[in-house]
Amino acid sequence: MTMTEPQEDKRPRRMRRESERIARLNQLADMGKLAAGLAHELKNPLSTLKLNLQLLEEDLADVPGVERSKTRLTTLKKEADRLRQTLDDFLRFAGRIELRTEEVGVNAIVEELVDFLHPQAQAHKVRILTSLSAEGPRCRLDVNLFKQALLNLLLNAIQAMPKGGELLIRSLASKGQAILYISDTGMGIPAENLPRIFDAYFTTKKGGTGLGLPTTRRIIEEHGGHIAVTSEPGQGTNFRVEIPLVDG
Ligand SMILES: Nc1ncnc2c1ncn2[C@@H]1O[C@H](COP(=O)(O)OP(=O)(O)OP(=O)(O)O)[C@@H](O)[C@H]1O
Ligand SMILES: [Mg+2]
Incomplete structure (x- = not known):
């Protein structure tokens, strides 16, 4: 791919x-x-x-x-x-938030979450694909919080593909950062909403809290990381998550 x-x-x-x-x-x-x-x-x-x-x-x-x-x-x-x-x-x-960090491999966390989400993805006709860096990037993470942050992104991706689609998770290491891309082939985000999706309580979903993404960004930034998004309405959405590498 x-x-x-x-x-x-x-x-x-x-x-x-x-x-x-x-x-x-x-x-x-x-x-x-x-x-x-x-x-x-x-x-x-x-x-x-x-x-x-x-x-x-x-x-x-x-x-x-x-x-x-x-x-x-x-x-x-x-x-x-x-x-x-x-x-x-x-x-x-x-x-x-008090981080309880340990040194962990990012790929293992992704694999665990993918296993966990497999039944739900299948039920929504979503195929999860992974392409994980052979270098096995290692970061200092609060594993529970970091999983929660990624889970919010993965759930949003599944929810953005009501007719099914593909959810691709890639990991790589570059310039002292572990980088994760979470891409879906879903409905995408209209340009006028893009600047608002990290705002607390911004939601377009019935029953959504609009706290998923702001919580995700908070957790990632508490780890010294960064999150960014690009989206093409009707094509899909791509989130990029950066976290400092242990030996970066
Ligand atoms: N992958 C995505 N594809 C399309 N739209 C998205 C995606 N991720 C987020 N959004 C948009 O950003 C909004 C905010 O997302 P956020 O996760 O903060 O809240 P929510 O998903 O609406 O509610 P909750 O997380 O409580 O279920 C969503 O309502 C949706 O409009
Ligand atoms: Mg959400």
Whole structure:
């Protein structure tokens, strides 16, 4: 399979990119402190709410003629769960992240994720292809977080191909960086949406949170890495992820 390499970044752009990355991380660190405080304040009352709704439900279980109240209770419980989920999603994006890194091979992580996603891909008629660097690039990674970051990209790719297609994952090592390309043959991203896809809560999906990509970018940048995207509407989308090599 042949694909043209995107051109390597020139130095001034690299420097601009780096200062943008640091500004974003600082902003998130500030937000993270606020978020952790807010989450703490919200979590306890939410648990109390949920517990009391459950108790109320039990109280009413054998009472005849209160069907409407029971339905209302079910709605309230669902909404309390939704609030909790919203809080958890937000914290995953903006909360404090402490990396627990170890030196690992990037290819092994890709292979594990591909195995994990195989049934889901098959169900969506998506063929996953890999082309992994024989050099076996090694990076210092928080494996769980990094897997979460890649998983968001792979799920987006599968979701972008409702009629099936191909998902190609390539790895290589270049100029001190491990580089991963994640390409799909899906619907692509309209040019007007492209600058917004990393914005928190930007989504075009019913039921999407719009926190998948911002969380992915946060995790990659916390690792000292970088993510970029190119897309051709109707043709597909290509994400490029860069992470410093251990011996780079
Ligand atoms: N591979 C892709 N192909 C086409 N569009 C994409 C792709 N990846 C992301 N997008 C666009 O970017 C938007 C934001 O993606 P993001 O992962 O942040 O949120 P989401 O996928 O909508 O919601 P969630 O991740 O919670 O399911 C998507 O709604 C979609 O419009
Ligand atoms: Mg997503």
